[in-house]
Amino acid sequence: MTSANRSVDVQAFIDEQRFSPFQWTILVLCFLVVAADGFDTAAVGFIAPSLVQQWGIARSSLGPVMSAALVGLGIGALAAGPCADRLGRKTVLVLSVFFFGVWSLAAARATSIEALTLLRFFTGLGLGAAMPNAVTLMSEYAPARIRAVAVNAMFCGFSCGLAIGGLASAWLIPHFGWPSVLVAGGVGPIVLTVLLVLMLPESVQFLAVRRQADQRIARILQRIARQNRFDGCRFVAVDARAGRESTAGSANSANERGKPGARGQWALAIVLSSRYRFGTLMLWLAYFMGLLIYYLLTNWLPTLFKDTGFSGEKAALMTSLFPLGGVLGNLCVGWIMDRFAGHRVVALTYVLVGVLVLLVGRGVGHQVWLGTLIFLTGTVATSAVTSMSALAANFYPTRARATGVAWMLGIGRVGGVAGALVGAALMGLGWQFGAVFSLLAVPAVIAASGVYLMMRRATSDEASSDGAVAAVAVK
Numbered sequence: 001m002t003s004a005n006r007s008v009d010v011q012a013f014i015d016e017q018r019f020s021p022f023q024w025t026i027l028v029l030c031f032l033v034v035a036a037d038g039f040d041t042a043a044v045g046f047i048a049p050s051l052v053q054q055w056g057i058a059r060s061s062l063g064p065v066m067s068a069a070l071v072g073l074g075i076g077a078l079a080a081g082p083c084a085d086r087l088g089r090k091t092v093l094v095l096s097v098f099f100f101g102v103w104s105l106a107a108a109r110a111t112s113i114e115a116l117t118l119l120r121f122f123t124g125l126g127l128g129a130a131m132p133n134a135v136t137l138m139s140e141y142a143p144a145r146i147r148a149v150a151v152n153a154m155f156c157g158f159s160c161g162l163a164i165g166g167l168a169s170a171w172l173i174p175h176f177g178w179p180s181v182l183v184a185g186g187v188g189p190i191v192l193t194v195l196l197v198l199m200l201p202e203s204v205q206f207l208a209v210r211r212q213a214d215q216r217i218a219r220i221l222q223r224i225a226r227q228n229r230f231d232g233c234r235f236v237a238v239d240a241r242a243g244r245e246s247t248a249g250s251a252n253s254a255n256e257r258g259k260p261g262a263r264g265q266w267a268l269a270i271v272l273s274s275r276y277r278f279g280t281l282m283l284w285l286a287y288f289m290g291l292l293i294y295y296l297l298t299n300w301l302p303t304l305f306k307d308t309g310f311s312g313e314k315a316a317l318m319t320s321l322f323p324l325g326g327v328l329g330n331l332c333v334g335w336i337m338d339r340f341a342g343h344r345v346v347a348l349t350y351v352l353v354g355v356l357v358l359l360v361g362r363g364v365g366h367q368v369w370l371g372t373l374i375f376l377t378g379t380v381a382t383s384a385v386t387s388m389s390a391l392a393a394n395f396y397p398t399r400a401r402a403t404g405v406a407w408m409l410g411i412g413r414v415g416g417v418a419g420a421l422v423g424a425a426l427m428g429l430g431w432q433f434g435a436v437f438s439l440l441a442v443p444a445v446i447a448a449s450g451v452y453l454m455m456r457r458a459t460s461d462e463a464s465s466d467g468a469v470a471a472v473a474v475k
Contacts (some may be wrong), residue, residue, distance in 0.1 A: 002371070006233055006234070007233070007234045007236050008221075008230065008233050008234070008235050008236070009236050009237070010204045010208050010221065010235055010236070010237055011144075011237060012232025012238070013221060013224075013225075014141065014143055014204075014221075014224065015143045015145070016143075017143065017224055017225050019142075019143060019146065019150075020022040020223070020224045020225070022223040022224055023141050023142070023224060024136070025199060026138065026141050026200065026201070027138060027142075027154060027201065028149060029192075029195060029196060029199060029200050030134040030138045030154045031153070031154050031156070031160075032096055032138060032157065032158070032192055032195075033130055033131075033132065033134045033192065034130075034154055034155060034156075034157035034158050034161065035157035035159060035160050035161035035164065035346075036097065036100075036101075036125050036130075036161060036185075036188050036189045036192055037100075037130055037131055037157075037160035037161060038157065038159065038160065038161025038162045038165070039159075039161040039162070039165040039184075039185050039188065040062065040069075040100055040123060040127055040185040040189070041069060041073070041105055041127055041158075041162075041163075042064070042161075042162050043104070043163040043165065043181055043182055043185045044065055044066055044069065044120060044167075045066070045118075045211055046165055046166065046169035046173075047169070047173065047178035047181050047182070047352050048062055048066075050173055050177070050178035051116075051178060051264050054177075054178065055113070059112065061113055064113070064117045065113060065116050065117050065120055067417065068117045068118070068120040068121040068124060068125055069120045069121065069124035069127065069412060069418055070124065071121060071124060071417075072120070072121040072122065072123065072124020072125040072126075072127065073124045073125075073127050073128035073161035073410075073413050074108065074128060074211060074410045074411075074413035074414060075128060075410070076124060076125035076126060076127060076129040076406070076410075077123060077126075077129065077131065077132055077406045077410035077413065078128075078406065078407055078410035079125075079129065079166060079412075080092055080096060080128065080129030080130075080132060080133060080402070080406050081132055081267065081268075081402045081403035081404070081405065081406025081407055081410075082133060082266065082267050082402075082403045082406075083129075084132075084136065084402035084403070084405050084406070085206075085267035085401070086267070086401060086468075087398060088199065088202050088203070088206055089133050089136050089137040089140070089202065089203045089206055089402060090137065090196070090203070090214060091115065091202075092129060092133050092199055092402075093129075093130060093134060093137065093196065093200070094193055094197055094200070095129075096126045096127075096129035096130040096133065097126070097189045097193050097196060098120075098126075098189065098190060098193040099125065099126035099129070100123050100124075100125070100126025100127045100130065100189055101126075101185075101186045101187070101188070101189030101190040101192075102186065102190070103119055103122040103123040103125075103126060103186075103191065104123050104185040104186035104189070104413045105182070105183060105186030105187070105190075106122075106180050106186075107119035107120055107123060107182045108179040108180075108183045108186065109179070109188075110152055111153070113229075115365055121129050122292060124323070125369050128161070128409070128410065129406075131356065131409060132402060132405045132406035132409050133402060133406075134323045134408075135151060135154070135155075135389045135390075135392075135405050136203070136391055136393060136401050136402040136405050137200075137203055137376070138150060138151050138231060139151050139393035139394070139401070140203045140204070140205045140206070140393075140401070140435065141201075141203070141204075142144055142380050144338075145338055146183055146331075146338055147338065147390060147393075147394065148334040148335075148337035148342055148387065148391075149331060149334030149337070149338055150334070150337045150395075151334065151389060151390040151393065152302040152330040152331060152334030152337075152383070152386055152387060152390060153334065154332065155330055155386045155389065156326075156327045156330055156331070159323060159327055159382075160327075162249040162323070165181070168181065168184055169181050172184065174300075180211060182444035191347065192221045193385045201223075202216075202220075202348040203398075204217050204220050204235070204237075205237045205398040206219060206398065207235075207399075208210050208222075208235050208236060208237035208398075209237055209398060209399055210211075212233055213235070214230075214233065215217075217230075217235045218230035218231075218233065218235075221300050225410045230401055236440075237398050243381070246261045246329060267399060267400040267402070267403035267404075268400075268403050270397065270400035270403075270419045271396065271400050271403050271404045271407060272423070274402075276395075276396065276400075278313075278453075278454070279395055279454040279467065280355050280404065280407075282406075282450040282451065282453055282454035283388065283391070283392055283395070283404075283408045283450070283451075283454060284407070284408055284411040284412070285446065286346075286350070286411050286446075286447040286448075286449075286450035286451045286454070287377040287385070287386065287388045287408050287409070287411065287415065287419065287445070288319040288411060288414060288415035288451070289415060289419070289443035289444070289446050289447035290350070290381070290384055290385040290388065290415070290443075290447050291412045291413070291415035291416040291419060292416070292419040292422065293353065293357075293381055293419065293421065293440050293444060293447075294381055294382070294385055294416070294441050295415070295417075295419035295420055296419035296420065296423040296436075296440070297377075297378075297440075298320060298322065298323075298419075299380070299424035300420075300424075300427065300436075301318070301322060301374075304433045304436060305318050305433075308432075308433045314400075318370070318371060318374055321371055321374045321378065322375070322377065322378035323375055323376040323378050323436070324375060324378065324379075325375050325378055325379030325380065325382070326378065326379065326382035326383065326386075327331055327451040328379060328384065329378075329379035329380060329382055329383030329386075330383050330387070332383065332385050332386070333345060333346075333349055333383040333386075333387050333388065334383075337387060337390065337391075337472075341454060341455070342387075342390065342391050342394065342455075343391060343454060343455035344452065344455075345453050346384060346387050346388065346389070346391055346451045346463075347448045347449075347451040348448070349380055349384040349387065350384050350444050350445075350447040350448035350451065351444070351445070351448045352380045353377065353380050353381050353384055353440075353444040353447075354440075354441040354444030354445050354448070355441075356373060356376055356377040356380060357377060357437045357438070357440040357441050357444065358436045358437070358438055358441050359373050360373045361433065361434035361435070361436075361437035362375055362434060384447070385412075387407060387453075389408075389409070389411075391451070392405045392408045393405055393406055395454075395455075423436075425464065428441075432475045446472065448467040
């Protein structure tokens with residue numbers, strides 16, 4: 001039982017409880033958001049052959065359509081984080097899912113490349129806003145002991161969305177035409193919006209830094225642990241990394257609004273403050289490099305295999321092995337992160353990416369060996385990139401968490417675009433399979449170094465800060 005007039009640290013309370021059916025509901029809803037994101041993100045790829053045939057256009061003219069959603073994804077992520085840290089994770093998540101659903105429906109009625117490009121850009125804005133808020137909300141409802149594996153399990157929805165999109169497109173397009181894929185990608189999120197409104201709670205950590213939210217927090221926590229009572233309790237959100245306590249319904253929270261570090265400060269200013277700046281830049285660097293590797297291989301593996309002498313069918317088969325192990329890799333790396341230092345696990349995962357791409361570059365002549373290496377490379381590369389979100393969510397304090405995660409995802413999208421462009425440049429220079437894979441070891445090592453240095457510097461700063469506080473206390 002929780003006694004009245006007692007302060008309750010909401011995150012510590014969640015950490016002490018078992019993972020309840022209510023939290024499973026949150027995980028499933030966030031999983032569905034990410035799955036809808038995966039379906040819509042890849043929708044244009046599914047309908048591209050039909051567009052070329054029906055509109056009588058060249059494949060190269062689909063370039064702007066393909067990139068429009070990626071540009072929107074980056075902008076949407078950058079804008080959504082600060083909004084969520086002020087308006088709430090649930091509010092922005094619900095609006096973003098509804099937004100990309102509506103624009104996907106609108107894109108189904110496009111009659112020209114220009115119109116489809118614009119509508120896909122708007123769809124991308126919603127897609128980009130949804131992902132970081134799903135990550136933040138899930139991380140704030142997961143107990144610390146399983147937080148990484150919970151966030152990574154949620155991210156498995158993206159792979160499932162891609163797979164469902166491929167299967168659905170194979171049936172929908174022959175029967176109803178290419179617009180039906182975009183209609184499905186719009187109706188699904190709109191229906192999901194209703195479920196989110198009815199069943200998804202706001203983050204209790206976010207509510208704890210609002211005023212007069214005690215009763216709402218009590219109702220949510222009681223759904224996690226029904227045996228507890230919270231009558232008259234005062235709820236706090238202790239940001240260990242920020243070294244301060246935020247309260248719900250306290251006079252202090254109102255008085256602190258104008259002070260540095262209080263909730264009145266822009267979340268982006270916290271992310272870029274001296275305490276977090278180095279770690280932020282290292283997160284951006286590592287995620288940028290991770291997505292550069294991932295998207296270069298995703299976009300150019302078929303071409304690389306064909307240039308090596310593989311038939312079209314074998315090239316497609318080999319390429320399909322790359323994303324196949326993503327789900328298993330996400331869960332395994334997340335499980336390990338919850339038991340050891342997360343940043344070291346992610347850094348080691350990036351090192352393994354570097355080792356595997358070097359081995360792939362030397363294994364072209366043996367198809368079984370090459371297929372195994374491609375599968376392992378995809379497993380490790382996917383889990384390394386995915387685990388960065390859990391790492392970022394754990395790095396930032398509550399009042400800037402959504403912004404920190406969102407900006408990392410937004411900056412990283414530039415790495416995805418860069419991967420496609422670097423691949424095109426290397427193809428133009430005549431680089432061969434082995435040389436391209438060997439080169440990818442460089443960004444893998446840079447990403448590993450960035451993740452490792454991020455937390456090493458942060459740990460050093462915390463030690464210095466604790467020492468200064470102790471010295472003042474002695475005086």
